[in-house]
Amino acid sequence: EPEVTQTPSHQVTQMGQEVILRCVPISNHLYFYWYRQILGQKVEFLVSFYNNEISEKSEIFDDQFSVERPDGSNFTLKIRSTKLEDSAMYFCASSETQVNEQYFGPGTRLTVT
Amino acid sequence: KQEVTQIPAALSVPEGENLVLNCSFTDSAIYNLQWFRQDPGKGLTSLLLIQSSQREQTSGRLNASLDKSSGRSTLYIAASQPGDSATYLCAVFTGNNFNKFYFGSGTKLNVKP
Numbered sequence: 001e002p003e004v005t006q007t008p009s010h011q012v013t014q015m016g017q018e019v020i021l022r023c024v025p026i027s028n029h030l031y032f033y034w035y036r037q038i039l040g041q042k043v044e045f046l047v048s049f050y051n052n053e054i055s056e057k058s059e060i061f062d063d064q065f066s067v068e069r070p071d072g073s074n075f076t077l078k079i080r081s082t083k084l085e086d087s088a089m090y091f092c093a094s095s096e097t098q099v100n101e102q103y104f105g106p107g108t109r110l111t112v113t
Numbered sequence: 114k115q116e117v118t119q120i121p122a123a124l125s126v127p128e129g130e131n132l133v134l135n136c137s138f139t140d141s142a143i144y145n146l147q148w149f150r151q152d153p154g155k156g157l158t159s160l161l162l163i164q165s166s167q168r169e170q171t172s173g174r175l176n177a178s179l180d181k182s183s184g185r186s187t188l189y190i191a192a193s194q195p196g197d198s199a200t201y202l203c204a205v206f207t208g209n210n211f212n213k214f215y216f217g218s219g220t221k222l223n224v225k226p
Contacts, residue, residue, distance in 0.1 A: 033214065035214070035216075041218075042216050042217070042218045042219075043157070043202065043204070043216040044216070045213050045214045045215065045216075048212045048213070048214075055212045056212030056213050058213065091156060091157065093157075098144070098206075098212075099144065099145060099164060100162070101147055101159045101162040102147065102159065102214070103159060104149075104156045104157040104158075104159070105156055106155060106156040107155075107156050
């Protein structure tokens, strides 16, 4: 069964460094999403992406964040200058259409020291 | 802003019991509602998706209902098993362009053998 994959599974970085989290959505899906979950808290929406542009973004998704679909398969989330409070599990998701269910990847645990 | 609440926060039941998990949302202008399962340290597994025009969806021992006008959804689990132990999350697809996904904080279920 097709699945969303994410790399790396765990990323440790120092405050102020740039990180890129990678996702490979399901191949025939057209809508892509990033979420984060700080330990012990709710899953929070970050951004949705369709047709090579951002459809919607949350208040969390400030200028430090960017997303890109550099080729036909990858979908990336870049954090330019990481802060301690960026430490969280980051989930990528994709869906075939806007009304279909979203499929989530296993997540990347980002630890900022 | 959409607020999603799940009650109870935690539930412990003996194996074989039927149970109901509750989800409520403040803005009834939703596109759909999705129930997920999250195992510790893992990603989210989609269980059921209910479109805003639907009243319920069933998959195996799971049945989810939606009352959009009152802002409520329930997830019914029949004949619970220890393998059902996980955190159950509901999320609603909403926003001006229905591009934002808001999650509840989840119900942590423990099914005792």
